[in-house]
Amino acid sequence: MRVLVIFAHPVETSFAAALHKTVLEALGNRHEVRDVDLYAENFDPRLTREERLMYHDVGVNEAPVAKYVEALRWAEAVVFCFPVWCFGVPAILKGFFDRVLMPGVAFDIDGALVTPKLQNIRRVVAVTTYGRDLWRVKIGVGDLPKKQITRYFRWFCAKDAKVTYLAHYHMNISTPESRATYMRRVTGVIAAL
Amino acid sequence: MRVHVVFAHPLHDSFNAVLHETIVEGLRKAGHTVDDLVLNAEKFQPVLTAEERSAYHDVGGNLVGVESYVERLRAAEALVISAPTWWYGMPAILKGYFDRVWLPGVAFGLQPRGAITPLLTNIRKYAVVTTTGSPWWFMRLYMRDPGKIVLTRGVRRLFAPDVRMTYLCHYGTDDSTMQQRQRFVARVKSTFEEF
Numbered sequence: 565m566r567v568l569v570i571f572a573h574p575v576e577t578s579f580a581a582a583l584h585k586t587v588l589e590a591l592g593n594r595h596e597v598r599d600v601d602l603y604a605e606n607f608d609p610r611l612t613r614e615e616r617l618m619y620h621d622v623g624v625n626e627a628p629v630a631k632y633v634e635a636l637r638w639a640e641a642v643v644f645c646f647p648v649w650c651f652g653v654p655a656i657l658k659g660f661f662d663r664v665l666m667p668g669v670a671f672d673i674d675g676a677l678v679t680p681k682l683q684n685i686r687r688v689v690a691v692t693t694y695g696r697d698l699w700r701v702k703i704g705v706g707d708l709p710k711k712q713i714t715r716y717f718r719w720f721c722a723k724d725a726k727v728t729y730l731a732h733y734h735m736n737i738s739t740p741e742s743r744a745t746y747m748r749r750v751t752g753v754i755a756a757l
Numbered sequence: 758m759r760v761h762v763v764f765a766h767p768l769h770d771s772f773n774a775v776l777h778e779t780i781v782e783g784l785r786k787a788g789h790t791v792d793d794l795v796l797n798a799e800k801f802q803p804v805l806t807a808e809e810r811s812a813y814h815d816v817g818g819n820l821v822g823v824e825s826y827v828e829r830l831r832a833a834e835a836l837v838i839s840a841p842t843w844w845y846g847m848p849a850i851l852k853g854y855f856d857r858v859w860l861p862g863v864a865f866g867l868q869p870r871g872a873i874t875p876l877l878t879n880i881r882k883y884a885v886v887t888t889t890g891s892p893w894w895f896m897r898l899y900m901r902d903p904g905k906i907v908l909t910r911g912v913r914r915l916f917a918p919d920v921r922m923t924y925l926c927h928y929g930t931d932d933s934t935m936q937q938r939q940r941f942v943a944r945v946k947s948t949f950e951e952f
Contacts, residue, residue, distance in 0.1 A: 576807075608804075611767055617768070650855040650856055651911045652846050652855075654805065655804055655805070655852040662843050662848060662849050705906055705911040706903040708845065715899070716844065716900070737871045
């Protein structure tokens with residue numbers, strides 16, 4: 565499969581970086597893999613004035629982020645690897661959503677009719693960590709990052725696209741065992757792609 | 758009252774810019790002192806860096822580079838967030854403002870078992886003014902308005918326990934009429950003239 569990995573964390577020695585490495589290792593060379601490390605690429609997440617003005621101008625709007633648009637159209641699977649900070653995805657990944665997943669790329673708008681455009685993507689996996697516990701994230705604050713990926717991003721993909729959302733909750737009190745267990749789960753899911 | 762307004766939108770002539778202007782004018786008319794932070798005009802850099810992430814839990818030491826934003830937040834008696842909802846959440850520039858400025862020791866304290874203590878108890882009034890492209894029924898029934906929940910439940914918890922909150926949202930901006938928008942602006946105007 566053609567797998568696009570999108571990674572967002574600045575620290576090389578972080579647990580997120582270890583997860584990213586695990587993902588790449590589990591993919592091995594059984595797939596064609598493209599790895600987008602947003603921090604390493606110095607991705608600027610700010611939608612600019614020019615981009616906002618041409619946001620609905622399909623075709624022209626994708627020029628500033630053509631490289632990422634091409635990768636999304638190429639992919640059959642997408643793996644998002646990121647931590648949850650302040651109830652959401654890191655700004656650098658939020659900006660990837662804002663700037664890249666736009667009309668003509670993720671969806672087409674024709675009046676009130678919106679159609680998905682990333683139907684080449686059949687498989688989506690998220691690998692993430694939360695500081696807080698599951699109960700507080702879900703009931704307390706509605707789990708925005710999960711909804712963005714499992715309900716919204718998924719909607720742009722193939723109709724029967726399968727989504728797996730893997731999360732280690734309550735990182736603030738995690739143990740080496742809890743992290744190792746989670747790491748094994750990630751390896752299992754990614755290796756089965 | 759000292760009101761800190763945080764605004765995010767790349768266009769100075771957008772609907773959101775009109776809302777922002779209406780907020781600031783209304784607050785001034787009501788006699789408040791306004792400390793207006795326009796993230797896009799300042800070219801605010803929203804990406805939490807490796808150094809900042811490494812120092813994140815070092816209370817006090819984590820302020821390097823964002824001291825002025827922290828000071829303004831601590832000096833506020835009220836906070837108003839003015840920004841569109843994109844991708845069911847805040848624009849990246851505003852998300853990065855939370856990532857980089859709302860730190861442990863600033864916005865919250867972390868207890869050993871992972872519980873959170875609110876630290877922005879100086880904020881006694883709180884308002885959010887936003888817009889969504891999607892219609893209200895899609896936002897509320899299918900998506901359950903996760904961006905709203907983050908701002909009204911998650912962020913609100915960091916303020917004074919009896920904080921008064923107002924959430925104003927113009928749903929369905931993708932195809933709303935001029936009349937509907939004007940009605941919303943009028944609602945924002947009256948809200949902040951009596952804030």
